[in-house]
């Protein structure tokens with residue numbers, strides 16, 4: 418790391434404009450490909466030496482060994498002593514991946530087959546509600562990994578929807594479930610309760626509300642016909658009173674934020690059908706194979722991760738923005754926030770010692786072009802440098818709106834170019850003068866119209882957003898998070914940082930209800946609770 422830092426201090430690719438001027442091959446040399454997917458990182462301030470140093474860092478930190486351990490089912494989630502096998506969820510049926518000596522692939526495919534039968538039945542109307550009507554609406558109740566992936570992917574794959582309408586309820590705020598159920602008819606509504614642990618308070622509470630919604634109109638007996646459940650805790654699901662054919666399991670070696678490939682993906686499968694879902698898995702599998710086999714310097718997740726490390730550790734950038742120029746990927750940044758920040762937001766190493774360096778950055782973003790009219794000001798002229806990852810498809814799904822897609826592409830390319838080139842004060846002054854400004858006016862405004870430039874970005878290009886390319890894109894980011902975690906020296910697969918707030922919420926509920934004086938809580942928290950209690954209507 419110290420070599421990377423001094424390399425950075427010595428001014429690696431200090432001027433990107435110069436780097437492009439002096440090396441006509443730069444864009445070609447710093448673009449990686451996997452089929453139609455391209456990853457252009459030439460607008461990042463890296464040189465061949467940077468890449469050599471990053472590859473050396475990957476070797477020093479054992480990324481490749483760790484990768485082999487992950488794919489082969491070793492318990493690399495050391496704190497929880499679990500294997501990490503989301504890759505097994507998209508493995509080919511004849512693969513052999515062992516956990517404790519047992520090949521898990523047959524179980525994975527058995528669940529996929531059960532999901533396929535169930536989603537076929539919902540989609541073709543052969544599985545019906547208590548009053549004999551086909552389902553028109555499916556409500557998925559889950560949160561975190563049991564929500565973000567399905568929400569993101571169903572939105573992303575809207576052109577492939579051919580089943581009932583999908584709805585998602587996650588927030589414990591009653592507004593969410595109330596607004597969602599408001600337009601629905603219990604007779605034609607199927608509810609999926611999705612929770613890895615089947616204990617998450619938000620999900621259990623919303624599930625109870627949805628149960629009332631069904632039962633109040635259709636009676637208790639309708640529950641079996643109007644509910645399905647997805648969980649690893651099949652014993653807990655049993656208490657919900659569902660038929661076995663309505664319960665879809667997965668395994669403790671699937672992390673919540675890596676679970677949309679499992680039965681947690683049921684709403685996606687219901688929306689797009691099992692063939693498209695198989696394509697989605699195949700896209701991820703293609704990325705898995707590439708990640709496992711491509712040499713580091715040609716390996717997209719490796720390089721995306723290593724450049725992430727470069728930006729975070731050597732350049733000290735605190736965040737990164739993910740900007741899909743694709744409206745249907747509007748929830749992709751939110752999905753990545755959980756994937757990345759819940760994985761790599763740690764300050765203790767896998768050995769239990771405090772980290773000597775930073776770990777995962779803040780991840781955020783919104784789709785382009787909308788972001789351009791909101792926070793791009795800061796990206797271009799703010800005092801923090803924020804690396805951006807642009808995502809753009811060559812083709813949309815609206816052939817009659819190709820002119821809009823061209824505009825979208827031009828905007829995406831323009832933003833990365835503007836971030837890289839910037840505009841010097843001399844250029845700003847000259848432009849003002851050319852526009853008819855007086856010398857004094859040009860002098861006055863030029864600093865405000867100056868763009869520092871040299872702001873790094875990576876552009877991911879693919880042919881079109883399809884189930885396959887979406888699967889591949891998600892897997893790219895999953896593996897990038899893995900690569901970064903290895904370099905930071907952390908366990909990416911636990912999430913104990915979410916526990917304390919949950920515990921305190923449980924303890925504060927009686928205080929909010931006025932049933933406890935809250936001894937042991939701090940004065941601010943108690944005063945806030947008292948103020949709110951005073952404002953509460955019965």
Ligand SMILES: O=P(O)(O)OC[C@H]1O[C@H](O)[C@H](O)[C@@H](O)[C@@H]1O
Pocket residue numbers: 560561562563611612613614615616617620673674759912915
């Ligand atoms: O699927 P569940 O067990 O209900 O968990 C839902 C979510 O809540 C937890 O707090 C974790 O932070 C997430 O990783 C998880 O995805």
